Amino acid sequence: MPLHFSEEELAERRARTCRLLADNGLDGLLMFRQESMYYLTGYDTFGYCFAQCLYLGADGRNVLLTRAPDLRQAQHTSTIEDIRVWVDHPEAAPFRELRAILEEAGCAGRRLGVEYEAYGLTAANGKRLDAALDGFCSLTDASDLVTRLRAVKSPQEIAYARRAAELADAAWQAALDTAGPGAFEGDILAAMHGAIFSGGGDDPGNEFIIGSGPQALLCRYHTGRRHLDPQDQLTLEWAGTYRHYHAAMMRTLPIGEPLPLHREMHAVARDALLAVEERLKPGNTFGEAFDAHGAVMDAAGYAAHRLNACGYSLGTTFAPTWMDWPMLYHGNPAVFVPGMVVFCHMIIFNSEAGVAMTLGRTNLVTEGGAEPLSKSGLDLEHR
Incomplete structure (x- = not known):
């Protein structure tokens, strides 16, 4: 059995x-x-x-x-x-x-x-x-x-979450190896899923998000694939999944030389992510962690371009979603407890300029605070 x-x-x-x-x-x-x-x-x-x-x-x-x-x-x-x-x-x-x-x-x-x-x-x-x-x-x-x-994971569950994060990192590397001017979105998705499946992983609770060009400003899956332009942007949200335990990541990858606005928005997203992760400590609330995201985004002038939630708990979830309780939004009184696994995603969509930037990774809440499960860096990559 x-x-x-x-x-x-x-x-x-x-x-x-x-x-x-x-x-x-x-x-x-x-x-x-x-x-x-x-x-x-x-x-x-x-x-x-x-x-x-x-x-x-x-x-x-x-x-x-x-x-x-x-x-x-x-x-x-x-x-x-x-x-x-x-x-x-x-x-x-x-x-x-x-x-x-x-x-x-x-x-x-x-x-x-x-x-x-x-x-x-x-x-x-x-x-x-x-x-x-x-x-x-x-x-x-x-x-x-x-x-x-x-919501609070056992040691065995945490081990599965760590393996899921390793598979998420492998999928990101596969995307970096495949993406570039002229690359087909379908090939990028195939490489990411292949890295997870060959590592013993599972289907995720929902589809991977992939979008380029104007569709880089979408944070939901949609059908239809395109080839990347020499100057483009590619938004990806995916999860390594192992024994149905998820470790999600999110990135926007400029194709060609990043626009100045890409670099500016990435700096804001990184500052916001680190501010949120600083609040992932036992006794703090999910609402307080979200407010740290909002404070950084709003101070940088991005209040109109951010979302009203910036992450959620992860665990063993089944289709149609890998999102789990509780969520990071203003006023949420749920308290962080050691053993929780939380995905924090910073999403900035500037529709007027047509520029996207996202940055996200999964953390384990420990007695000492947040432990990022992903080993991938937070620097702005481009291809």
Whole structure:
């Protein structure tokens, strides 16, 4: 069974979750976040795009309800022993089957937490869930219960994050080796992904961001590839991913001689990044770290060109995103704790001038402050 954590560590995670359930007056948890299932049992799949639920009782019992393609997936990748399969047919009603499972587990009249904020629970299925359990038990939103546990990493998780950062560095070097005047964006992406896959890495939680020319001012993936001009700019955001743990990086790479504005914006982005990382200390808040970003950007005259968030926690996440809780934005009261892994990205998009600059890397929060997991330098590279 290809577990990536010891059975003892997984059992301790479930025990902590059960203690939290009891502390919150809950008799069980209905999980729809694939991240929670992986974190507590090792279960690894993309089958969460269909109706699927992992029940964890406050007594430690867990039962997975899923489809036939994921029966063996759960048997081979997780510690789950009780796996129930719902059958596809026109009148399929998996949440009525879930109710029967919960009745068997003694949940009638009990109070259960639900991960409503989950990509594995569509709005339509959420309504079906509520309807199936109406009058049977009491449901309350417990979307963040396991998520908050996952924010602080164990030593084994940190080791996976470090390996992910090594793969991110390898991908950046592959991009530098491939980029240049006339280079095709598709070849750059292929080289970056190849470096990660050949290093034993995984698909990331979302697509890599790549854009050149005017599209260098975009910070979302988009389809369509172009060849780089002799004088150009290339924005990349990517993540090394290992055992589903992510270490993200972000860079804007001038092609040809950098414009004076590229150099100016890079200096501002670097100062802002270092200011944010200085705040990544136990006891400080995510909001305070964001404010350090804003202070540097605004003092340099870039208030109109920055974003309203400058990073987020990373960990084991599944499609459609590698972003995790909590996020770096003004007023966020979440506190840094040793063992958190945080991606800080400085993004400056000057639409009037058509010039982009980004700079970002992933840090581990330690007792002494931020430890950059990437070994790549922060100097402005160009090709």
